[in-house]
Amino acid sequence: MTSSSDPRPRSAGPSRTRRPLRPLTARGRDEAHRVATPLELFFDLCFVVAVAQAGVELVHAVAEGHPGHGIPNYAMLFFAIWWAWMNFAWFASAYDNDDLLYRVVTLVQIAGVLVLAAGVSRAFEDHDFFVVWLGYLIMRLAMAAQWLRAARSAEGPERRTAQRYAGGVLLCQVGWLGLVLLPEPARPWVFLVMAIAELCVPLYAEKDHATTWHPHHIAERYGLFTIIVLGETIAAATIAVKSGVDEHDALSELLPIAAGGLLIVFSAWWIYFVVPIHGHLRSNWQSFPWGYGHYLILASAAAIGAGLEVAVEQAVGKTHLSTLAASAAVTLPTVLYLITVWALHSRHFKVGFAQQLVLPTAALLVICCTFLGEWAVLAAGLVSALAVATGVTLTARRAAREREERATASAA
Template sequence: MSEDSPPGRPPPGLLRRMTERGRGEEHRAATPLELFFDLCFVVAVAQAGRQLVHSLAEGHPGHGIPGYLMMFFAIWWAWVNFTWFSSAYDTDDVLYRVVTLVQIAGVLILAAGIPRAFNDSNFSVVWFGYLVMRLALVSQWLRAAHASHGAERRTALRYATGVCGCQIGWLGVLLLPDHAKPWVFLLMAIVEMAVPALAELGRPTAWHPHHIAERYGLFTIIVLGETVAAATVAIQSAGDEQEALGTLLPIAGGGLLLIFAAYWIYFAVPVHRHLVSNRQAFLWGYGHYLVFGSAAAIGAGLEVAVEETTGKAHISAFAASACVTVPAALFMFSVWLIHSRHHKRGLAQQSVLPFAAVAVLACTFAGGTAVLLVGLVGAVTVALGVTLSAGRQEAGDGGANGRSGGNGRGSEPS
């Protein structure tokens, strides 16, 4: 498809020279293929969330949380690899589409291997899924290198070399003893994240700020959508079996308010204007590991809260509440830290999300009403943000009108 192609760009064909698209390209938007790619990641996110729910509900957070962090990193990093490459080099020709579909197949293999990796520390299927994705990604980088020259070519070759080296390094999670695998995973995660920084030292790739911001926003929506789906299924199942709607309604209402608030908080600022350099973009993009991971964990926490309320979980009400409040607080704080604080002005605006995160954590002690209270905190946080932003905009409009006879532009809302 070519809806996002700039004027004068030829329609998709069998093969097109893989040159950079450029950061200044107008009307750049996510393509249907990218949306399909994101949608397939929902399967992997759901698998990781399901394993986290089982571990937390059985009272094994020491196993469940590290396992979830590892599996979600694998999911998130595979998505990051594709997203930033496609922002710079999406040719939308037949070969590009076929290679992307191969990457999607690798994602589905990865998803199928998550339960085995989570429960038995058997990463063979996950590693093979990564191998499929990585071979496809390396072929794309080599194709970009073939079509370029000079510093651009060296950057593409460094990416291809780094990705290949990392895939070999991941053999450690297959060959080493179980007690060493988490440390190998941590080491390889650090090495993986170093590859883009090192590859782009000489010449950055031409990723598109607006396109990247949109892609991250769309994946946020998909993760929040998975959270809604997981919580809905849990409440439906519990209601069908136990007829406990009276105790489940506060969880349903609070959970829905929380998810609505999470959406509003994330999309309150035009963040693409902050992505003006590789350093800023990398810090922002890497920080989304916390944003995406906590957003998905909220859904798992809501499922655990439902199971505890209906007597299926082997944990206390306090622990079940923490399964919701901790990821919700982490989401609010991480969104403020890497995303929205760049567009906040003044102590009042800057304080809203950090204080909201603390208030959410305090709700852990509320027992059965914790989820409802968290949802209310989220709603109040959004209301405060809107009020403060509107006040700043009115002040800006008034000052501008006073200076320019009513024709000035006010401050941009945040």
């Protein structure tokens, strides 16, 4: 394990003037100015291709009146995408040495997620998970290779942790074969069992030794991926609105959806980034629930974009969904996003009963907006924006009171 005496530079990452291959040793958790690398940003961007494919299929399923089929498939596929991304993010935070082999293996993982993305439509439409499983196999073999390489450079508890990660990843990949080989009625149970098994791997691997992930770096990585997913949501909604205007000349029907959708996405960004979460990530027991909970944050953020597409299709008559169902496709993921961000993220920095109530109250009001017909999305957007404004106002007032109290105390 590295420490503060590690000779490597403490800026944006490992030195670029080094040998092509180096030992894959742990980085120090105390590194200053640790930021995401260009390779990590490229990795995130390629993963969003798979997120976009899952969103497209969710739109089709919901717009055709099959949410009971589309939502579980979306949850399963998004878990696969998110979990592979998360495995890499935490590993890179602890071990990224940016040498030649590390880069090549990471690019192999990117190839795997693109294969997975290519199989998303077959998984949704034909319940054929082979291509998805194959893409996952490529990613997980590469991830296991990274862990085995880290184990080779480590010793003692750190080596056992790396070996446990490698073994857990490979065993779980074998378990995922159930989605390919077992009959369709058994597959939801296979997913449930294997998802729990995957979540348990880090808990088991790090029970004796915690990897040296970097709090600032992890917070930034999650934040960047959240931004990319929100950007994909805006892109999906924009394409849907453009299609509706071009094909149906329905600008008046689409303007409330477009405006409400933008307000929701802008508010989602503001709510997520209003607090510096890295200060809360001080140990595995604090960071694991936060990191795992981002499955709901990211999945709901992407689903908001799918919901906006459904609302547009309903407004221009391209689907037989009711207005209530189309509105719920937007409001329900918005509610899930607000509640999850509050529970995992914002509530740690809210002071006082009023501040703690802002996001839960906004979530309740957004649910009520579902029943407002063609104005539902715009109303949900206005409620989200009002939540942001209320939070900012309460924070400013509290800061002003604290300044007055300090001034009074100093004067006394």
